[in-house]
Amino acid sequence: MPDRPPNGTLPVDYEADAALMRRIASGDKTAGRELMERSLGQVLAIGRRILRDPAEAEDLAQDTFIRAWKAAPDWQPGQAKLESWMCRIATNLCLDRLRKKREALMETPPELRDGAVTADDALIASETGLRVMAAIAALPERQRLALELCHFQDYSNIEAADKLEISVDALESLLARGRRKLKAKLMPQREELMSSLSQAAGSTPEVM
Amino acid sequence: MDRKRFEDLAETWGGELSRWPDAFRADAATFLRADPAAADILSDASELDDLLETARHADGSELLAHRIMRSFPKPAFDADWRRPAMAAAAALVIGVAGGFAGGALVPAPFSDETSLEYADAFDGLEEDWSALDWSDA
Incomplete structure (x- = not known):
């Protein structure tokens, strides 16, 4: 990688x-x-x-x-x-x-219901991050893992497929479906989410 | 590569060509230069990427940081072999140097003449082995 x-x-x-x-x-x-x-x-x-x-x-x-x-x-x-x-x-x-x-x-x-990541909400970097995290959490496990490896961890398609013990085609299908669901859920709220992010950036973030 | 294929790939891999699989990148770059709509497709896909980035980090509490740091491994005494080895070598050097220094301060117990007297003390003595029975030897 x-x-x-x-x-x-x-x-x-x-x-x-x-x-x-x-x-x-x-x-x-x-x-x-x-x-x-x-x-x-x-x-x-x-x-x-x-x-x-x-x-x-x-x-x-x-x-x-x-x-x-x-x-x-x-x-x-x-x-x-x-x-x-x-x-x-x-x-x-x-x-x-x-x-x-x-x-x-x-x-x-069993998959958690939509928005299940609610405990310790205050510890997520921002309100926007929390809502995005909740949307990701609502994905089925394999779609979530495909997104994690390919988007967040920058695994190649071959590496990620190998890690999940599936074919590259299956991986890409999981990734595409996962991203489609996220797009459908998040994009209608995009302006609000990005504006919330800007406001958070203007305030003092909680430091670890 | 046609526009439909480009859209599918952007939907799957996002708006940055550098994140796309190697196998598609060159064709995609060619398509991007050839089709004016391709940049918009990437821009749309990047909007989702930007939102996803907001979930890349989570802040940990000070309590969690403290809990994690309590797990930091204590250094074992022999974790670094050089430390005991250096200590042993230093002890050896100090011991030898101290021995020499101490030896130089202590006066020689005998003069050369005394030593010669001792050396001569047994001159002239000869063992008489003639009476021994060597038959069992």
């Missing part, structure tokens, strides 16, 4: 990432906190989008950082952006959790 820096981000500084990971590997707690502060928002959002349970998303975030800190001595600089690597760990842990749930229930877990 090529690392595509999101809009507005600085170029990837692999050496700084490597230095941070070396400090974590040597037991520097301040460096551990720095990594957490850099990527907690993304990791937590992945948990919320995929697992749809705020408490479980927090457990997931904790597991992700424990996994990352322990793997710090083995960090290979230059292979991936640190945040992308963290997101991949979080995504893999989410998929493991879903798989275990499925195995435990011997059936696909």
